[in-house]
Amino acid sequence: MKKRLLHKKQKREALFEKKDILALKAIEVRALKAGIWFNAIMAICGYVGYYFADSYALAFDGNFSLVSAVSCYIAMRITKRKDVSNAEYPYGYYSYENVYALLQGILLIAITFYAILTGFTNIFHYVKGETVETLKMVPLLIYTIAMLFFCTGVWLYYRKQLERSGGHSPVLKTETVSAFMDTFITFGTGIALVLVTLIPEKHALSFLSYVGDSIIVILISILIIREPIRIVSQSFFSLVGRTVSNKKVRRRVKDIVLETAKGEYELKELYLFHIGSSFQVVLHLHPYFVVLDMDNYSEFTQKLETRLQKLFPNLILEVLLK
Known part of the structure; x- marks a missing residue:
């Protein structure tokens, strides 16, 4: 006859383990608090840049940052109570982290597809002969330089915090990926748009002054879509219990x-x-x-x-x- 013994233990039971968990939580909460402000500033800059430069790509950047700011707040709320156990959740709320990562990944995919759709819509309007505003170089140049340094700093900050957590935090991993995507979008759109504005009015490529930002957004969206898809895949399989x-x-x-x-x-x-x-x-x-x-x-x-x-x-x- 088989004899079974079930032994379940958790790290919270030892003093040094509690200190480790509290340290990990402190890293996550501190990073997410900073992320709220980082992304809120970038969202405002994106919308202001869109207003002055007439570039749809900057509005896309602003939307991306706004979603990231909201997601940081939600992630911070989850992080504060993920290791709180009770009768209903004896091992804490760790699965909520996967739910958060899954939903944010889906949201990032939705924003990216919306950006692609809007880009094609703008190109369609231009082809039909409708009036489209040209891009303005000076606001674009100012925005690109400022946000490139800012976004890179945010991405490096998140990556450092993820390393400090041992790489086991799906919340910080998601935010690091999001920050990298934001940096990539800002760098790609900014540099490309500045180059587009330098095209002479009567040049064969002058049409890019009207739809260049839409083309750039479509190309960058296609390049970065892989990362949120990967996040959704990993979070989904964790939730359904795959090893x-x-x-x-x-x-x-x-x-x-x-x-x-x-x-x-x-x-x-x-x-x-x-x-x-x-x-x-x-x-x-x-x-x-x-x-x-x-x-x-x-x-x-x-x-x-x-x-x-x-x-x-x-x-x-x-x-x-x-």
Whole structure:
């Protein structure tokens, strides 16, 4: 007859673990607070630039930044309570991080497709002979230089905070991707639009002074659409319970388990799940001894948990013995 023992532990139970979790949360909250202001400033600059330069591309940039500012606020609210456990959510609200990343990814995809549609609409109006405003060089040049430095700084800031979190925060990972996309959009549209305004009026390419920004937005949208699609894919599969597919990570976990269980337990099955910024490790082990020593078992699980926590700050460990 098989005998099962279920052992579930979480990192919050030890003092040093609490400090680690609080440090991770502080990094995320601080980064997201800064992100709200960063993106709000960029959104305002985008709309102001659109007003003075008559460039639809700058409005697209402003829309992107406005969505990022709102998403930062939502992400900050989630982050503040993700590790709060109760009867309904005994392991915290980590799955909310995946929900947030999924919804933001979908929103970014929607904005990108809307930008493509609007770009084609502007080109269609120009082809039909409708009046279209020409681009203004001086406002474009000022906007491009200022926002290029600002956006690059924001992206580097997020990337640094993601590194400090150990790379396990889907919230910071999403914001880093979003900031990179914003920087790419700003750099590409700004440089290209400035070049477009330099085309002489009677040149064969003079039409770009009217629809150049729409063409640029379409091209850049096609280039950056891959990143939000990847975010949506990863978040969706995490929510539906698919195991981690990263072979390197799985190998590291397996090596730790085998080393810790050597001579005492045989590893039958290993499942690794990534839920928000937490990781759940589920093990099926077979003891080599006939009579189970509870003290030995407790010592083994504690040692295993400590080693795995060095790899995953927010850990949920389940050990089943058969």
